[in-house]
Amino acid sequence: MSENHDNGTAETERTTSVFTDEVVARLAQDAKEIIGRYPKPRSALxxxxxxxxxxxxxxxxxxxxxxxxxxxITLAEVKAVATFYTMYRRGPGGDYQVGVCTNTLCAVMGGDEIFASLKEHLDLANGETTQDGKVTLEHVECNAACDFAPVVMVNWEFFDNQTPASAKQMVDDLRLGKDVAPTRGASSLCTWKQASRVLAGFDDGRAGEGVQATGPSLAGLKLARERGWRAPDPANLPSSDEQGEEGAK
Amino acid sequence: MTTLTPILSKNWDRPDSFTIDGYQATGGYDALRKALTMEPDGIVDMVKEAGLRGRGGAGFPTGMKWGFLPKDNPNPRYLVVNADESEPGTCKDIPLMLANPHVLLEGVSIASYAIKSNQAFIYVRGEVLHVIRRLRQAVADAYEAGLLGKDILGSGFDLDVVVHAGAGAYICGEETALLDSLEGYRGQPRLKPPFPAVAGLYASPTVVNNVESIASVPGIVANGAEWFTAMGTEKSAGFGFFSLSGHVTNPGQYEAPLGITLRELLDMAGGIRAGHELKFWTPGGSSTPIFTAEHLDTPLDFESVGAAGSMLGTRALQIFDETTCVVRAVGRWIAFYAHESCGKCTPCREGNYWMVQVLDRLERGEGTEADIDKLLDICDNLLGRSFCALGDGATSPVMSSIKYFRQEYVDHFEKGGCPFDHSRSTLWADRPNTTEGGGNK
Structure with missing residues (x-):
């Protein structure tokens, strides 16, 4: 139950990289744009x-x-922040971060079985990456899609109502380089690096792709449409003595 | 009988619901046009009269929060939207922003105008890539249409909105931790007072509101406070999302007046999955004490849920049937709190760490009666003894599960292991001919 939740890669595995002048010059342009969005520069961290x-x-x-x-600011100040947040990888990982929700609800609905089957199928422990550099497997906490449980996130896109079989198929397809589409999201997955760039605030022009809402998101609306239920008409409200516990009719 | 009231979700079955055209085709931004003709203080009064209470869990009156901003503080004022939806079980703001980011932006514009702020931030959790795309596109389109930016709709009101992606930390849903995070620091809660209204973002007057709270504002402005109070109860006015998940036939979002009961919601959602019965549920996420079948008729409003010993929270109704081991469920939640504790306060950091050890032992069947008392003892040392509510929240599932299911804890160590077959609780457990869930859709 209390498996190590830390980001997988150990300190010793970290590579030492250097940003070339070209990289620094290019990223400095981006950084300037990011910093410009905030009243105080530090908010851009x-x-x-x-x-x-x-x-x-x-x-x-x-x-x-x-x-x-x-x-x-100092390197120590940056490091204090970078190590606080779980979305920052501390070492190299795969092109696709596959995160299985194992918080209570998803775990009970089968997230534990999905995570166990992926570990076995890929021969990976939590936080490890396949030899081909394609898939990093981890378990994640609640990702706000409980009505679609059990949920798997890949590069922070939703794969709803998964099963061990569907999850295994999905990672196999990722490793074979096939197009894989989330159930609610863009029409195909982007890479981890591309996703990170969107998170930094640079659009990839894909907001229009994918469904607006589906399945459980529409459960209540669909029922209300069937039964003719709607919010009160503001031009024809019930008189005040009818209001109260019962709510809208 | 209470019925559903689709308001925020009313256009979600339009394929273009997330676009500016789709939103405007269903009356979107009409409320902003109306608001800009009103006095800002008049809007604050209207939201107060409506009795809108925070939809992020705490239920603090939104209009009152707005009214707390000091009038004589020369610093800029900020509106910060808490879109860091991460409370286990809570899954309403994410689908809302995916399906209709513009209703949130319209609320942001109106709220900013009302509190006289010219800069708003939407702090959205980072783990929802497509929601972030949609939000950013919506902001760009709203600027383009003159609904954000300089001199909005010719009113002279200026507003800039920045979508800020978090980086994975449940604690940043706590409003002061969120502000620290937005300032570029580790997300750790601040001591209150001073409250954000006085010293919030950059030590300036700040309002922090949940997504659903802000998204509810356009409806109030368009239709009036009386329209809002025509729904819900006297002290818990209006509507909200009730998010059903788990062992229910049709899980999903059900938008209804506050005060609806789980029995009514389950009727609408097709009941507990076939052949099973309700065992326990959370009324508002994992931080709210669990309920059982005896609470099926408890009105889901702030007062009634509180009187019954829990909290309305985020109306995240996680439903578990008789196949679910409560010790496993609680153990997993506490592993979450231990992982997400920011470490600032010793009772929360250490208490959750030790509860994980004790619950692990109990789940494996290696615990003792003393372990159950130990858990309660740790909770006693945790509840009310940390800066923020994370630690308090962790005690909820532990104490309530021992209250209702103490014997199940005992069964584990008497039988020397978990008496439940976990495979029976899975989504595919009752599907024919599948041992590991062949299907997907």
């Missing part, structure tokens, strides 16, 4: 960390140094 993660796939020492330079 979280998006800047997403930005350097978009560059390397994780937040390296070089990435943190870049952030520190841009904001004129």
């Amino acid at each position: 979280l998006p800047l960390l997403h930005l350097v993660q978009a560059e390397e796939g994780y937040v390296s020492a070089a990435g943190m140094e870049f952030c520190a330079d841009q904001l004129d």
Whole structure:
């Protein structure tokens, strides 16, 4: 139950990278744009960390140094923040981060079985990456899609109502380079680096893709339509003595 | 009988519901046009009269929060929308922003105008990529249409909105931790007072409101406070999303007046999944004490749920049937709190760590009667002893589960293991011919 929740990659595995002048010059342009959105520069730190993660796939020492330079704060200050938030990888990972929700509701609905079957299928422990560099497997906490349980997130896109079989098929397809589409999201998955760049605040023009709402999101609306239920008509409200516990008729 | 009242979800079955055209085709931004002709204080009064209470869990009156901003503070004022939806079981704001980000933006414009703020932030959890795309696109389209930015609709009112993606930390749903995070620090709660209204973002007067609270404002402005109070109860006015998940036939979002009961909602959702019966449920997420079948008729409003020993919270109704082991369920929640505790306060950091150890042992059947008392003892040292409500929340499932299901804890160590077959509680457990769920859709 209390499996290690920490981001998988150990300190010793971290690579030491250096940003070339070209990279620094390019990212400095982006950083300037990000910092310009905020009344105070330091507010840009979280998006800047997403930005350097978009560059390397994780937040390296070089990435943190870049952030520190841009904001004129110390490396220690950046590191304190980068290590607090679970979305920042501390070492290289796969193109696709597959996160199985194992919080209570999803776990009970089958998230535990999905996570166990993926670990076995990919021969990975929590936080590890396949040899081909495609898939990093981890378990995640509640991702606000409980009515679609059990849920798997890939690069923070929704894969709803999963089963061990569907999840195994999905990771196999990812490793084979096939197009894989989330159930609610863009029409195909982008890579981890591309996703990180969107999180940094740079649009990829894909907001119009995918459904607006589906399945459980529409359960109540569908029923209300069938039964002719609607909110009160503001031009014809019940008189005040009829109001109260019963609510809208 | 209470019936559903689709308001925020009323256009979700339009394929273009998330676009500015789709929203405007169903009356979107009419409320903003009306609001800009009103006095800002008049809007604050209207929201107060409506009795709108925070939809993020705490239920604090929204209009009153707005009214707390000091009039004589020379610093800029900020509106910060808490879109960091992460409370286990809570799944309403994310589908709302995916299906209709513009109703939130319209609320942001109206609320900012009402509190005289020219800068708003939407702090959205980072783990929802497509929601972030939709929000950012909606903001860009609203600027383009003159609904955000300089001199909105010729009113002279300016508003800038920034969508800010978090980076994975449940604690940032706590409003002061959220502000620290938005300032670029570790998300750790602040001591209150001072409250954000006095010293919030950048130590300036700040209102922090939940997505659903802000999204409810356009309806109030368009239709009036009386329209809002025509729904719900006297002290819990209006409507809200009731999010049913788990062992229910048709899980999903059910928008209804506050005060509806789980029995009514279950009737609408096709009941507990076939062949099973209700065992326990959360009225408002994992931080609210669990209920059982004896609470089926408790009106789901702030007062009634409180009187019955829990909290309305976020109306996240996680439903568990008789196949679910309560010790496993609670253990997993506490593992979550231990993981998400920011570490600032010792009772929360250490208390959750130790509860994980004790619950692990109990679940494996290696516990003792003393372990149950130990859990209650830790809860006693945790409840009310930390800066924020995370620690308090963790005690809810532990104390309530021992209250209602103490014997089940005992059964584990008397039988030397978990008496439940976990495979029976899965989504595919009752499907024919599947041992591991062949199907997907």
